[in-house]
Amino acid sequence: MTNKKTPDDKNKRDFLQVSTYALGAVGAASFVWPLINQMNPAADTLALASTEVDLEQLEEGQAITVTWRGKPVFIRHRTKEEIASAKDQLLDGLRDPQTDDERVQNEKYIVLVGVCTHLGCVPLGQKSGDVKGEYGGWFCPCHGSHYDHSGRIRKGPAPTNLEIPQYSFLSDTLIKIG
Amino acid sequence: MSKPKFKNPVVNWIDYRLPIFTFMNHELNEYPTPKNLNYFWNFGSLAGITLVIMIVTGIVLSMNYTAHIDYAFDSVERIMRDVNHGWLLRYIHMNGASFFFIVVYIHIFRGLYYGSYKAPREILWILGVLILLLMMATAFMGYVLPWGQMSFWGATVITNLFSAIPLVGESIVTWLWGGFSVDNPTLNRFFSLHFVLPFVIVGVVILHLVALHRFGSNNPIGIDVQGKQDTIPFHPYYTIKDLFGLSVFATIFAAAVFFFPNFMGHPDNYIPANPMVTPAHIVPEWYFLPFYAILRAIPDKLGGVLFMFGAIMVLFVLPWLDKSSVRSSQFRPLYKLFFWFLVIDCIALGYLGAMPAEGIYVVLSRLATAYYFFHFLIILPLLPKIESTRPLPISISTPIITASSNASTVMAMREKK
Numbered sequence: 335m336t337n338k339k340t341p342d343d344k345n346k347r348d349f350l351q352v353s354t355y356a357l358g359a360v361g362a363a364s365f366v367w368p369l370i371n372q373m374n375p376a377a378d379t380l381a382l383a384s385t386e387v388d389l390e391q392l393e394e395g396q397a398i399t400v401t402w403r404g405k406p407v408f409i410r411h412r413t414k415e416e417i418a419s420a421k422d423q424l425l426d427g428l429r430d431p432q433t434d435d436e437r438v439q440n441e442k443y444i445v446l447v448g449v450c451t452h453l454g455c456v457p458l459g460q461k462s463g464d465v466k467g468e469y470g471g472w473f474c475p476c477h478g479s480h481y482d483h484s485g486r487i488r489k490g491p492a493p494t495n496l497e498i499p500q501y502s503f504l505s506d507t508l509i510k511i512g
Numbered sequence: 513m514s515k516p517k518f519k520n521p522v523v524n525w526i527d528y529r530l531p532i533f534t535f536m537n538h539e540l541n542e543y544p545t546p547k548n549l550n551y552f553w554n555f556g557s558l559a560g561i562t563l564v565i566m567i568v569t570g571i572v573l574s575m576n577y578t579a580h581i582d583y584a585f586d587s588v589e590r591i592m593r594d595v596n597h598g599w600l601l602r603y604i605h606m607n608g609a610s611f612f613f614i615v616v617y618i619h620i621f622r623g624l625y626y627g628s629y630k631a632p633r634e635i636l637w638i639l640g641v642l643i644l645l646l647m648m649a650t651a652f653m654g655y656v657l658p659w660g661q662m663s664f665w666g667a668t669v670i671t672n673l674f675s676a677i678p679l680v681g682e683s684i685v686t687w688l689w690g691g692f693s694v695d696n697p698t699l700n701r702f703f704s705l706h707f708v709l710p711f712v713i714v715g716v717v718i719l720h721l722v723a724l725h726r727f728g729s730n731n732p733i734g735i736d737v738q739g740k741q742d743t744i745p746f747h748p749y750y751t752i753k754d755l756f757g758l759s760v761f762a763t764i765f766a767a768a769v770f771f772f773p774n775f776m777g778h779p780d781n782y783i784p785a786n787p788m789v790t791p792a793h794i795v796p797e798w799y800f801l802p803f804y805a806i807l808r809a810i811p812d813k814l815g816g817v818l819f820m821f822g823a824i825m826v827l828f829v830l831p832w833l834d835k836s837s838v839r840s841s842q843f844r845p846l847y848k849l850f851f852w853f854l855v856i857d858c859i860a861l862g863y864l865g866a867m868p869a870e871g872i873y874v875v876l877s878r879l880a881t882a883y884y885f886f887h888f889l890i891i892l893p894l895l896p897k898i899e900s901t902r903p904l905p906i907s908i909s910t911p912i913i914t915a916s917s918n919a920s921t922v923m924a925m926r927e928k929k
Binding site: 367372374376377378379 | 572
């Protein structure tokens with residue numbers, strides 16, 4: 335051990351140390367990732383992420399609620415009056431301005447995620463006897479949010495319109511949500 | 513105390529109020545460790561790390577497991593197929609159990625070879641045997657959770673051991689089951705206990721470490737540390753050595769997890785539990801085989817159970833059975849020989865435990881069982897009377913006996929100390 339430590343040795347030693355720590359950090363992170371990722375939705379949960387609904391039996395004025403990703407989805411077959419009232423609404427004064435056309439693919443059917451945008455309750459208005467609120471759409475009993483025939487927020491604490499899920503018409507009366 | 517010990521003022525501020533950094537510095541950094549430890553001293557820290565791996569993977573597995581007889585098997589299969597990285601986590605946990613026992617068995621035989629159980633480390637040793645018992649209970653109950661055929665029948669056989677107890681045996685078994693057979697209540701309580709016992713093990717491990725740090729590690733020549741010249745600080749010397757050992761261990765562990773994940777398991781456990789059909793050949797996991805062989809070797813129900821538990825109980829009193837004052841086998845030629853006989857005997861018991869209980873295997877099991885107890889109860893107490901031990905070195909730093917010094921002067925120096 336007669337050789338002196340030169341600055342070169344020190345640089346080599348630093349490099350070895352830094353690269354060892356870096357490799358150790360990568361190894362630790364790659365072990366930690368599976369521990370975290372196991373809490374994300376599993377393959378079978380993701381496989382249930384779309385739902386098909388046949389609307390043939392749904393008469394004008396009727397509504398059905400289906401489950402999609404564990405949440406209720408509202409589908410209402412709107413009457414001509416309801417469509418007209420939703421279309422005629424001026425955007426001025428709406429909290430979350432959207433035209434009815436932006437919110438439907440086929441104006442007969444409105445498809446909404448049935449979860450109030452305030453704090454997550456399920457609004458009333460799907461059953462014939464339900465309170466539908468001052469605008470004839472849906473009414474959330476938890477904190478009094480009123481939604482219109484297009485599911486837009488009109489009155490109450492909710493900040494935004496009822497969410498529209500991703501969906502597509504597979505035929506005239508068959509839709510696939512998700 | 514007023515002089516700041518650490519460069520970082522925040523660390524100093526905390527340490528003055530909660531001396532956690534002083535503690536860690538004392539026990540993990542400057543902790544004086546014999547300088548002659550060989551690689552067999554890696555297995556203590558390896559066992560600790562394996563325990564942590566088991567607890568971490570176990571907690572995440574429990575997030576995806578359902579402790580119900582109708583769902584348990586399917587929920588484990590869901591972990592294998594659908595849960596993100598679930599196959600990896602389960603295979604680590606499953607093989608981790610086997611590797612935990614490999615590491616701990618090597619750790620125990622290290623203690624036997626180098627006399628680490630002798631004064632003043634008797635309580636350290638006893639706590640270790642207690643950890644082994646807790647590990648066995650935890651491993652057994654964990655094996656029941658996937659609710660396969662081996663899970664079910666293993667649970668049935670092991671719980672039935674308690675029925676050998678006179679008078680109250682049957683009531684105890686009913687109490688363990690929570691019914692009249694191994695069923696849903698049994699699975700539920702086993703899950704609960706399998707979750708909590710590892711934390712009990714952590715508690716006993718902490719006591720094990722407190723007892724270890726009282727006198728420090730034993731060492732390959734088994735003589736006491738006599739001063740600073742015999743030790744080196746734990747960090748960086750043994751941290752780096754332990755890390756190197758860990759990377760070798762992790763490589764082998766990873767090879768098993770990725771290439772032979774079911775090598776140490778039993779295929780019958782991939783058949784869902786069926787209370788109506790017992791598998792043709794039922795064996796426990798490999799790490800229980802020596803004890804299973806002892807159980808079957810005794811032709812009496814209660815006797816078999818007593819001898820099986822006795823095989824571990826005898827370890828509790830080992831510090832008082834081995835009366836020799838010399839620790840390390842390096843200086844005990846006869847003990848060294850018998851140590852290796854014991855190793856062969858335990859491996860033989862393991863092999864016999866896996867064989868069917870018939871013909872020559874029964875005879876051999878009885879011989880091996882008898883020798884196991886003969887070793888601990890007869891050989892060890894008698895050995896000091898007939899064994900002439902080799903001269904001990906003066907210290908760890910001067911292990912080589914010079915030509916001028918002879919055994920008597922060395923003994924005299926030790927007497928003086």
